[in-house]
Amino acid sequence: MWSLFAPASAVSLTSTRTTIDTVNGFVGQRPAEPGEVLGFSGGVTRSPGRVVILQRFSARTWVTVGRAAGASSWRVSTTAPAPGRYSYRAVALATDTATSAVSATRSVTVIRPAITHTSFAAVEAGRLLTLTGSASPARPARKVQLWELRGPRWVALAEGAQSTTGTFTLRIRAGTIGRHTYRVVTETANKGFTVRSVHRTVTTTPASTPGFRATRLADVTPLGAQVGQSFQGPLYATGTFTIMGRLYPSSVRTVSTRFSYALGAAASTFGTALALAPDNRNTTVAGPRVIEVRVDGVLRVRRLLVTVVQAVPVTLDVRGHSTVTISSTIVDGLGSDVLLATPVVTSEVRPERGVNTVSEPVR
Known part of the structure; x- marks a missing residue:
């Protein structure tokens, strides 16, 4: 879950009986990717125990995506939707003694995760083959694997992790002479290795013969x-x-x-x-x-x-x-x-x- 504890100032609305704080801003990782958990928090004054709902603007209307009971504060979690730019707001529902109140909106950008890599087109048998690349959005410590196509199946050969900027380096020892097809994959928010790069072909050539100058x-x-x-x-x-x-x-x-x-x-x-x-x-x-x-x-x-x-x-x-x-x-x-x-x-x-x-x- 993202950490969402940026300061939020109270927003006075038309009602003088209820005030709800704005939806807190992000201080964790951004942008988001589909399926990640988004956390929002804020505060409610003048009416402890109010029900607060979180809404996302979609198809020209506000859709409720979560709710919580608010005393002096509230917290709601929801899942990031498909790629796009979204607006969120919090609403304190009306009661018999208090009118409803609406917070200011916050924008969230959701992007489709992607991963790329580069390598030499050829390497001598027995030498190290190094592949470097980057993932977007960056998720530090998230696993990255190097796969090789063997027959109809992809086989994992090496594993590493993304850096704070999303970059990574993977190395394997070049094996049999011939053409090899590789790709790199990284985890998504649900821990599945479903973010995959394009295929790259690397040719393994015979090792240098001792005695050549x-x-x-x-x-x-x-x-x-x-x-x-x-x-x-x-x-x-x-x-x-x-x-x-x-x-x-x-x-x-x-x-x-x-x-x-x-x-x-x-x-x-x-x-x-x-x-x-x-x-x-x-x-x-x-x-x-x-x-x-x-x-x-x-x-x-x-x-x-x-x-x-x-x-x-x-x-x-x-x-x-x-x-x-x-x-x-x-x-x-x-x-x-x-x-x-x-x-x-x-x-x-x-x-x-x-x-x-x-x-x-x-x-």
Whole structure:
């Protein structure tokens, strides 16, 4: 039940014989969701023992949804209805010695609960698969589960809880090689796991074979990129950066519009995730950029990025090639910095993904 003990001042009505306090305001969680218990309280003066009814405005009329006997105070509980915005009031019923009295109204917003999540499109077998997301409205400590579709049935694999803001993180160890379908679910007011996200497919790839060589490009000096300071900060910086709560070590952040890396004779695969870096206020609104990836001058990837809430995985076959070049074009305004999440070149051959030479927005 919500805690409803905000101060309420008395409202004098036409009758001088009875006064009823206004319906107390909310100080607990809001907005509400269907099925939750709403608690209202107030006070009655001049007529101890009066019957107080709680009413909700619906279909152009006031409908009684609860009642209580009021001495100096009263309390009534009711269930939140379907999504919408509602008005509530309290009425002290008339008696042989007192006329009726009506409180001021209070508004309550009821929304349909929802849950969303994000994850990488692929993960190596045996590695941790991390899924992050958020639920609305936020209900701290309410359970969240990760489900996988196995045949005709959904199977629970991991469980966590919502934070004070509704966010959550779930992790599992990637299992068998192949495509896996996941979704996340959270409880409703009646404790059933009926709030469900959309399905997401994650591909589990073979684990890296020991002996393959890998080079993190954050440890390599790029070809032809400026390295220094601008009025906004570093022109080219490396380190650990965060996208939607996930840490990406050995990453590259740059304002350079074009830079290249030497691949090396043993290179087979170039992999990274393309993103826009948040500003100093860590907002999700970004200056749009078109980001292109070329291998020895041949365009392999072209993406329009407009927000900073998503990393776009890219894996390219670079066997027999010598350079990979990343370039970007500002679409509007100043443009956000380009972020390469953990870019790496490896001698291991991996399936290509994210290849696209037609500008495709990622929002």
